[in-house]
Amino acid sequence: MTRTEVLVIGAGPAGIAAATAAAENGRQVIVLDDNLNAGGQIWRGATVEKAGSSHQGNAAKRRAMTRLQQSGAQVLGGRCVFSVEASGTLQTLQETGSDSLVEQFQFDQLILATGARERFLPFPGWTLAGVFGAGGLQALVKGGYPVAGKRVIVAGTGPLLLAVAAHLAQDGAAVSSVLEQATLAQLAPFATSLWANPAKLVQGARYRGKLWKTPYRTGSWIIEAIAGSDGRKLGAVRVTNGTRTWEEPCDLLACGYHLVPNTEIAALLGCTFRGAFVQVDDAQRTSLPNVFCAGEPTGIAGLEAAMVQGEIAGLSCAGLIGTSLQKRAVVERAFARRMEKAFSLRPELRSLPRADTIVCRCEDVAFGSLHGRTSWTDAKLQTRCGMGPCQGRTCGPAVEYLLGWRPVSVRQPLFPVPLQAFCSHDERVEINQLKEKV
Amino acid sequence: MRETFPVTINGATRQIARGTTVAVAMLLAEQPCRLSVSGEPRGALCGMGICFECRAVVNGIPHRRTCQILCEQDMTVETNR
Numbered sequence: 001m002t003r004t005e006v007l008v009i010g011a012g013p014a015g016i017a018a019a020t021a022a023a024e025n026g027r028q029v030i031v032l033d034d035n036l037n038a039g040g041q042i043w044r045g046a047t048v049e050k051a052g053s054s055h056q057g058n059a060a061k062r063r064a065m066t067r068l069q070q071s072g073a074q075v076l077g078g079r080c081v082f083s084v085e086a087s088g089t090l091q092t093l094q095e096t097g098s099d100s101l102v103e104q105f106q107f108d109q110l111i112l113a114t115g116a117r118e119r120f121l122p123f124p125g126w127t128l129a130g131v132f133g134a135g136g137l138q139a140l141v142k143g144g145y146p147v148a149g150k151r152v153i154v155a156g157t158g159p160l161l162l163a164v165a166a167h168l169a170q171d172g173a174a175v176s177s178v179l180e181q182a183t184l185a186q187l188a189p190f191a192t193s194l195w196a197n198p199a200k201l202v203q204g205a206r207y208r209g210k211l212w213k214t215p216y217r218t219g220s221w222i223i224e225a226i227a228g229s230d231g232r233k234l235g236a237v238r239v240t241n242g243t244r245t246w247e248e249p250c251d252l253l254a255c256g257y258h259l260v261p262n263t264e265i266a267a268l269l270g271c272t273f274r275g276a277f278v279q280v281d282d283a284q285r286t287s288l289p290n291v292f293c294a295g296e297p298t299g300i301a302g303l304e305a306a307m308v309q310g311e312i313a314g315l316s317c318a319g320l321i322g323t324s325l326q327k328r329a330v331v332e333r334a335f336a337r338r339m340e341k342a343f344s345l346r347p348e349l350r351s352l353p354r355a356d357t358i359v360c361r362c363e364d365v366a367f368g369s370l371h372g373r374t375s376w377t378d379a380k381l382q383t384r385c386g387m388g389p390c391q392g393r394t395c396g397p398a399v400e401y402l403l404g405w406r407p408v409s410v411r412q413p414l415f416p417v418p419l420q421a422f423c424s425h426d427e428r429v430e431i432n433q434l435k436e437k438v
Numbered sequence: 439m440r441e442t443f444p445v446t447i448n449g450a451t452r453q454i455a456r457g458t459t460v461a462v463a464m465l466l467a468e469q470p471c472r473l474s475v476s477g478e479p480r481g482a483l484c485g486m487g488i489c490f491e492c493r494a495v496v497n498g499i500p501h502r503r504t505c506q507i508l509c510e511q512d513m514t515v516e517t518n519r
Binding site (some may be wrong): 041047048067078080096097120127135137138139140212361388394416 | 440455457458459461468476478480481482484485489490493497499501503505506507509513
């Protein structure tokens with residue numbers, strides 16, 4: 001059992017800012033993350049050294065990481081949180097090549113900085129080899145997947161598409177199209193509002209600069225991924241703009257429909273929600289007095305908001321109030337509302353899946369078998385939709401958009417774990433190479 | 439020159455660069471990470487440990503999320519069937 005005053009879940013920008021602020025102000029801090037390295041998704045670093053790579057390290061990330069290291073906060077990567085109690089205990093599972101290790105933590109205050117994941121919407125062919133999430137393909141490239149010379153199409157919706165396309169292009173991919181389902185009319189007010197925010201505008205222009213040859217087609221979306229001649233791997237995509245339909249050949253498709261917040265831990269703890277998001281006050285405090293939340297779980301608002309909210313949460317844990325930060329947080333919330341409107345999903349996307357299109361990839365539940373089901377619970381009981389290892393994290397947001405069903409409950413364990421891990425308490429357990437650190 | 443080491447994927451040994459995730463090694467070897475409950479070949483989708491599509495058998499242990507594990511020297515990886 002490891003004890004700490006402040007426990008932060010998530011080592012992305014929000015978690016790093018929170019941990020730094022709390023530790024700099026005298027609190028004992030541990031940060032946990034499921035990923036091996038700190039940085040979260042937006043600051044995910046390459047794990048493979050590339051000869052002559054032209055990627056420049058991100059200056060904001062370097063500053064944040066340096067400050068975090070100097071603050072004295074301890075970062076523990078590769079830890080997947082599978083159980084937590086608001087009374088102050090939490091369990092993680094660490095999986096390496098050959099071992100599983102269960103650890104227990106005790107905390108006074110908890111900061112949830114669990115970030116967001118991509119929203120996936122099912123379409124015919126989306127289970128073919130060569131089809132990835134947008135952020136998904138970017139993460140794999142950072143994990144060593146070479147895309148040089150590959151024909152890539154980036155599609156879906158959200159500001160992430162341009163960032164992903166720029167990153168892939170820089171790695172030598174031939175990005176032939178970026179397909180954004182939102183219309184230009186929808187995007188224009190959002191784009192115009194960026195003039196008030198030079199940092200975001202510069203970032204956007206930098207992406208565009210790397211993609212000067214790539215068309216950015218608004219109001220266009222993928223309707224099908226088509227297998228190549230071998231029948232197993234992606235060969236082309238069928239695209240529409242609502243009036244015209246065409247095929248584009250490609251080797252890889254990176255497709256994601258913006259982000260959904262990771263709120264499972266907050267839901268399990270019983271935090272109050274405001275719609276899909278965790279409700280927090282000006283101090284980033286949730287409805288539970290010792291639980292704080294920062295970043296995407298409170299509203300999809302991007303990097304700057306995450307860093308500001310994280311710092312506020314960290315200061316709050318140290319008993320301090322960040323008044324000027326709170327004003328910036330309000331500005332970022334307005335940005336989040338404009339972004340949500342700009343990238344709202346078009347209704348045509350609901351008619352993409354055919355009867356035989358897989359919706360739940362864990363249990364291979366086809367869209368047609370959800371016909372006649374009346375709720376998420378009904379679908380789970382009758383079809384096993386959402387009952388597999390991802391626990392509905394992938395198909396849940398899709399089904400919510402397609403059929404309007406809200407996922408109903410979150411239970412422990414939050415991720416699949418070996419039964420011994422879930423049953424064990426303070427005693428050391430070693431079955432099937434499972435180890436427990438006490 | 440970056441360091442490489444041998445990794446055995448579905449019985450065939452290949453050189454993999456240090457820092458490569460197991461999910462990427464499966465892509466490089468053109469092997470599916472798992473066969474789905476109806477037998478479809480599947481590999482990484484989200485790349486961040488959420489979707490569980492990249493589960494494979496790593497060093498004999500099934501259901502490992504390969505996008506969250508780095509390749510190690512002499513590791514064996516098999517399609518999760």
